[in-house]
Amino acid sequence: MNTSPSPADPRQVIARRAAAEVRDGQLVNLGIGLPTLIPAFVPDGVQVWIHSENGIVGVGPQAARDQLDAELIDAGGGYVTLVPGGAIVDSATSFGIIRRGLLDITFLGALQVSRHGDLANWLVPGKVVAGIGGGAELAQKARRVIVTMPHCDKDGRAKIVERCDLPLTARRCVSRVITEHAVFDIGAEGLLLREILSDLSPAQLQAITAPFRDARP
Template structure:
């Protein structure tokens, strides 16, 4: 039991580190959609008065941090069923209006989890062949219409297989590409269909990243330690 608890705590730390790093990408005035999984942690690591407008496809603009346990109201949740608070001036509206925002190209950044992401930035995040369908949700609309896509994911699957692959073997979520991938080990950017390693986490190494990444990537000239 203690051994399992240590494993759980290690994974929680990895997820938190990914969320903290992605939070640094979000700037004042941006409208940002946070997907299922690790992205639901990000709002808790934005600075006070951050000025980022967090949008959820179930009909919220202006999501705030996760409430304290005693203040949770499950009538106030994100599309991921994650309890939320509302920032001052937040709006609540129908999911139809929310998808109109997405399909109209009004989302600056979508932060999405992934089952796989290819070396060209193509994302698979809704189904595993031979398994029950996880559900598409708003991912395909977000990938098709958002200005910038960031993938926030653990570097390896639960089966310890690389998630960053040469080509997808799971069903694609759309042909548009992510511009950045953030894992607990590294930060990559995708540019002109090529994958570039930009940052290495303090607890990782280039050798570790090469071993745990199936995709081919180039090391940026100015590669640095990951910011957290």
């Protein structure tokens, strides 16, 4: 399903651009929240095998009301379906897939990403959370870690920063960041601007982003 996004919905802008990263036959993990929107924008004819860390290989669309199965949920607790050929596996097998580096991509949300690729996505001091979960494993072991997140937080503060001041999930793990405004790569050269997705100028984008080099063609 290839759905056109609403210009007023930055989450859809991000999810549509993220879907362009996947290739036919890849094994892809989706983090909680925004990344779960990505499958709706995968181009027709491209089959992506979606992995959920709680033990599903082949996650299908969200379950309709008449399809709800209390025992078939994704890692975020959402009711899902299973695609033909999909499998339910135990936790040890699921994390074995992660730890052996078999995931082509993991799409993760984030609270902050540093210009060097450090990821903070699990704890805001003073907030009650269940724990880091599988995020640390995913961030360290997937072949590509792509962060999908709003460019700024709800208070307007930049989320792509010089240095993370929140507890880290993993260091120097992020290879690409996709926001509603831009696509950045992170590598040996630091933060590189690859695409602008909104009507912001490079100067306006720089005002809300850690220092980057414009590497657009």
